[in-house]
């Protein structure tokens with residue numbers, strides 16, 4: 001299977017802190033990969049490099065054959081780990097904002113997803129709870145017809161019911177032609193979603209593999225393997 005993302009030897013240093021250390025990773029087209037690692041392991045830094053928000057000090061990243069920039073932003077739908085909508089907006093404005101920004105945005109899909117999440121158009125952004133924010137942001141991001149979806153900690157800080165709804169929305173809206181990259185340290189809740197997993201420690205990949213194969217080889221769930229590696 002063709003690789004949609006090729007990461008070769010990237011290093012990223014903030015002042016004197018090395019967040020990524022000669023990290024290499026190829027991600028094949030189609031499928032869901034979990035990037036797993038504890039706080040500070042470099043997950044967000046890696047995602048910011050993939051989305052073109054940061055540049056590595058060394059190494060190379062290719063997404064669909066191009067370095068992160070205008071083209072890659074047009075094919076990558078990104079859920080940041082924080083809110084990206086304006087406080088003055090309501091949900092309808094947020095839909096309009098995505099429609100204006102992204103040619104691949106499917107408004108009908110967004111409306112269906114928002115209904116599934118129990119959100120309505122008139123709700124004001126500044127009045128949403130953390131879980132509602134997460135549901136809104138995810139609904140918008142999943143409503144783009146993108147080649148690559150990058151979800152940074154999609155269920156962090158939300159209650160178990162909202163978590164299940166978010167996971168359901170991801171599963172139901174995932175299209176097998178596209179590639180999904182999800183970072184998390186909430187492995188138990190998310191492991192059934194992953195085709196492949198990569199364990200990140202100290203800015204490098206400690207272990208990578210097919211989730212099912214790893215479960216068989218190690219005789220344990222990915223969550224237990226995570227605890228064994230990072231515990």
Ligand SMILES: Nc1ncnc2c1ncn2[C@@H]1O[C@H](COP(=O)(O)OP(=O)(O)OP(=O)(O)O)[C@@H](O)[C@H]1O
Pocket residue numbers: 014015017018019037038039040041042043044045046185
């Ligand atoms: N802007 C910054 N300036 C200085 N150091 C930073 C900056 N951003 C991240 N770091 C450091 O780089 C390392 C990797 O951080 P990063 O945010 O990528 O980790 P993470 O795996 O996403 O963590 P978390 O799960 O807590 O979000 C950490 O040691 C962090 O302190």
